[in-house]
Amino acid sequence: MKGFVNIQGKILPIHQAVIPVLDHGFLYGDSVYETFRTCHGTPLQFEEHIDRLFYSAQRLELKMPFPKEKILQETLNTALHYWKKTKKEDLYIRVIVSRGYGDIGFDPKLCPHPLLIIIVKPFIPFPQIYYKTGVKLTFVSIVRNHPKSIDPNIKSGNYLNNILAYLEAKKQGSSIFDALMCNADGYITEGTTSNIFIIKKGKLYTPSLESGILRGLTREFIIRLAKNNHLNVQETKISKAMLLSSDECFLASSLKGILPVTYCKTQTLRKIGSGKPGPMTQKLMSLFDHAITKTCASSSS
Ligand SMILES: Cc1ncc(COP(=O)(O)O)c(C=O)c1O
Missing domain, CATH: 3.20.10.10 (D-amino Acid Aminotransferase, subunit A, domain 2)
Incomplete structure (x- = not known):
């Protein structure tokens, strides 16, 4: 599978990207996310998606790891990285914020560091x-x-x-x-x-x-x-x-x-x-x- 993943600002090829098994997004689905696509290189409704990510996080009392501007920038960086390393094609983008790593349990204090994960891969339209x-x-x-x-x-x-x-x-x-x-x-x-x-x-x-x-x-x-x-x-x-x-x-x-x-x-x-x-x-x-x-x-x- 072609693609890149940005974890807390570090970009890796998609098959090398891993998160710890004690990540609460994995353990409990305790995470929020957005999916969107680029059109001729422009992420569609980009800011609105990131605004909704913040809205969902707030509803789950999930502290965002970075301000909005930084998340927008990291998303763009990941897409630009893809285009530099592979080819200029339209992308599927998934931005995830997980509660993060922590011991088993629901107390948010167990996870002091929420995790930003950005997945970019080719956008494959429906037939x-x-x-x-x-x-x-x-x-x-x-x-x-x-x-x-x-x-x-x-x-x-x-x-x-x-x-x-x-x-x-x-x-x-x-x-x-x-x-x-x-x-x-x-x-x-x-x-x-x-x-x-x-x-x-x-x-x-x-x-x-x-x-x-x-x-x-x-x-x-x-x-x-x-x-x-x-x-x-x-x-x-x-x-x-x-x-x-x-x-x-x-x-x-x-x-x-x-x-x-x-x-x-x-x-x-x-x-x-x-x-x-x-x-x-x-x-x-x-x-x-x-x-x-x-x-x-x-x-x-
Ligand atoms: C349950 C559900 N409803 C509606 C939508 C459409 O939302 P949007 O237009 O923001 O992509 C989605 C998109 O993933 C969804 O998961």
């Missing part, structure tokens, strides 16, 4: 065919974490809720792309690594933050984009029935961008709308690509 035909989702029995247990709006290293949902989805068939999780009240929340949107009668809907979701940065970007283009957007409770009777549907995340969803499984596999990426999804995809390209062009100039 183009997924964007052309759309992907299939399935509802799963695994309920999304309740915001009063592990708040989905904390992007922590504990992804077991999502992993269990994903495992259940994959048992439904190899053509299923991902699970769609509902909250304890039966309303739709999100995919295992994406937010979800539906379109019905020309209006865009996405589960509200109160539904129990990660406040995705792509979700926020799409909401702004839609509003700026005079599209009607509503953040609300979304039932399964509403999704199944929608005209269009798509997933959104930093690594996927906008990914159309054309089928969803409940008891049987059901078509969403025409079973093809719809016109509004395609319009948003094109607005999104245009906005991203513009951002990249302005930050590289």
Whole structure:
């Protein structure tokens, strides 16, 4: 595997990077992280990702090892190192802050030194065919974490809720792309690594933050984009029935961008709308690509 890892400012080839087994990120999932990509060398929504990293850390009472500017700089240094040592290609970037090394136990005093880890490796986009035909989702029995247990709006290293949902989805068939999780009240929340949107009668809907979701940065970007283009957007409770009777549907995340969803499984596999990426999804995809390209062009100039 190609890539480099920065641990507390020291950059190593990916296969040489190790952390102690008593690191609490490893022992307990006691860590926070962000994933994003570069586009023509520019990290997308870079500051927003690092701001969310700080937000998640604060929710876990995890002391950040460095100020924001230093984390931004270390991330850039790691990407620049990759480009210098290998080739200039777009990168997947993962910035992690772990509670750090310490004896077994939950007392944060056991871990006086939180650890910054930055992983950079080639960004491998999802196959183009997924964007052309759309992907299939399935509802799963695994309920999304309740915001009063592990708040989905904390992007922590504990992804077991999502992993269990994903495992259940994959048992439904190899053509299923991902699970769609509902909250304890039966309303739709999100995919295992994406937010979800539906379109019905020309209006865009996405589960509200109160539904129990990660406040995705792509979700926020799409909401702004839609509003700026005079599209009607509503953040609300979304039932399964509403999704199944929608005209269009798509997933959104930093690594996927906008990914159309054309089928969803409940008891049987059901078509969403025409079973093809719809016109509004395609319009948003094109607005999104245009906005991203513009951002990249302005930050590289
Ligand atoms: C559970 C979950 N929801 C939504 C998202 C999308 O968030 P973003 O757009 O900030 O990448 C992610 C991304 O990893 C996620 O893990």
